[in-house]
Amino acid sequence: MSLVETMEIVLWAILGTIGVAVFGIFVGLLYKGVDRKLVAHMQARYGPPVRQPFWDVVKLFVKETVVPEHATPWLFNLAPIIALAASIATLLYLPIGGFQPILSGEGDLILVLYLLIIPSLAMVIGGFASGSPYATVGAQREMVLMMSYEFPLAITIITIAWQLKNTFADHPFSLATIFSQPVWGTVGIVGLLGFILLLLVLLLVTPGEISKIPFDAPEAETEIAGGLLVEYSGRNLGLFYLADAVKTVVTGSLIVAIFFPYNLSTIFGIDGIMAPVADVVFYFIKLLLVILFAVSLVRVAVARLKIDQIVYTYWIPLTLMSLIGLLLIMFDSTSLFHISLGW
């Protein structure tokens, strides 16, 4: 490989990363605004304008950044940057619309799972570094929350990979494989039920991953006054705000990539310049629906759970659900239970 070719690849990667970062932040903030507007209407309020999150970020970035006296400054300031960087990095591995991921072929689903943990870990570090009792309680809760939702999440992901490996794929954990082979087509009617269960589990893990009601114990406003974020202000809080926005897009895109990888261009046979446009629009709609069902609808319909109730919810009912999903898909692969859908 010549120097010029290497330079070209590096240049494309850099430009792509910048593009994805801008895209992730923009879409994340947009969906935050849409989410707030939808929730407001569900609660019979007007709600803020959809562009409100953009103004919030602008305002946070011009405000003073206060570092508390008891904090460890370098860790305290580093945590928000890590959180945002890791969120954007995760997005590089996820397909958006009809486009392949920027770093396709480099990492797989397992890497995405680990990258998803990093923003939460950064928040934990930031919380412990802020030297406030509320932040410490919040950080402890965040760790417990992570341990809780990882269990059903891991079972779900492994089941999907196992099913893909069974059918044909060489690289079952690769997102490109998952993206090109919709999981629904690989199973009969029993397995379909199993995948529906797994989808439900993944939708319910999403509010936990991005700390939204009912799983927002780490930030619980009325209990610990914002928890992890209690000491954060100005630019640092703005970065966490952006990280949260991007992470919402990441978790939403992950569900879209695994369960709804369909594209309008392939379904309707659209060609030429219109194909990517149609795909991206369709992707936005899919993402909106996922966020609506996983975040907005859930957070208007329930109260905040206590941390022990969160652990119970994730470890007992949701883990059982994902295990039943796993069993159903296993049965489906045996010829006895396989009832073909004729896809």
Next chain:
Amino acid sequence: MSKMSYSIPIGPIHPALKEPVMFEFEIEGERIVGVDFKVGHVHRGIEWIGTQKNPLQILPIAERICGICNISHPIAFCMATEEAAGIEVPERAQYIRTITAELERIHSHILWAGVAAHEIGFDSVLYLTWRVREKVLDLIEYLTGNRITKAMFTVGGVRRDITEEQYPKIREALNYYKEMFNKLKHVFLDDKTVKMRSRDCGILTKKEALELCAVGPTARASGVKKDVRVDYAYAAYGDLDMKTVTPDAVTGEVKGDVYDRIIVRLLEVAQSVDIIEQCIDNMPSGDLVTEPKPAKLLALLRKAVGEGVGRAEAPRGEVIHYVKLTGEEHPYTWKVRAPTYNNLMPWIPMLMGEQIADIPIVAASTDPCMSCTNRVTVVKKGRVDILDHEHLHKLSVEKTRRLMQ
């Protein structure tokens, strides 16, 4: 203090608290092993201001002791002054007082329900309940001219009439609450997450409630049948058909937890609707006030010598006003005891052994009203002294000795 525990302060300013109060918690993990609280952050010297004014000037001040109990405080003050001056209140005025007091109870309990929902992170219910509350505020504005501070009372009666022409609007609002009652009951008592957060949380046993002199819905939710409206009927309550509400009416048992306090307040909203209906059905005719001319009333009060106690059932519990008149322009003493004062100590058995996550909802479950409560704080040269039992006893003995000389 064991090695594992750490302390966490909640307050004086904290999102969970609607008014300043300082909690100090000893925590092990998420569990509360020690509770202490300090009050006195919103002392305004209201009683002192009162002793610089004549009784009619005190009325608006009494209304402003608490934003929500702006009927209970004036009614208790009026009753105390009327007792001290020997003034009889016309029967019609008693009925109108009862109606306004019950309207206040409806709006206060629904307001509390919204706050409680917010404390457990259920904001949709907050918006729902506060929207439901608007109807009673509109009715209050229609009847009294104001949404919050109603300025309805005067010593010896009421200042505004409730006439026959106003009945249709009252009935319409009452019917609205009868319809909404089942919806609110469904939301609060059947919702799974509300139940998860409130059942077996913040338990106050009947024994503790009796020992700590809890009052109002807090005591009733623990199974103590205690209601001034029934036990020492004032205003028109003696004529009406009503029973003390306890949570076993719905669940068949008394646990004394937050869930039971929700039940009691919900049932009391229904009870208030019923009371107002009875009042407008049996409204007697007659005068609104014993002495309609304020100047003449003031002259009468100026001459009066005596002391009186007014007891009323505020939405939060029993409120007591004591007034001593000595034949002067200003009352010699005006003493207020708000219900939250009694409901402070029950916080400790309620919060012990619970989780950090339970603090907001348990603290809110007694519906605390700190600005009602804060009466005495001694600040001398920047130092704040806490007056304990021995100290107060010593002061009162000294005072008695001085008077006897």
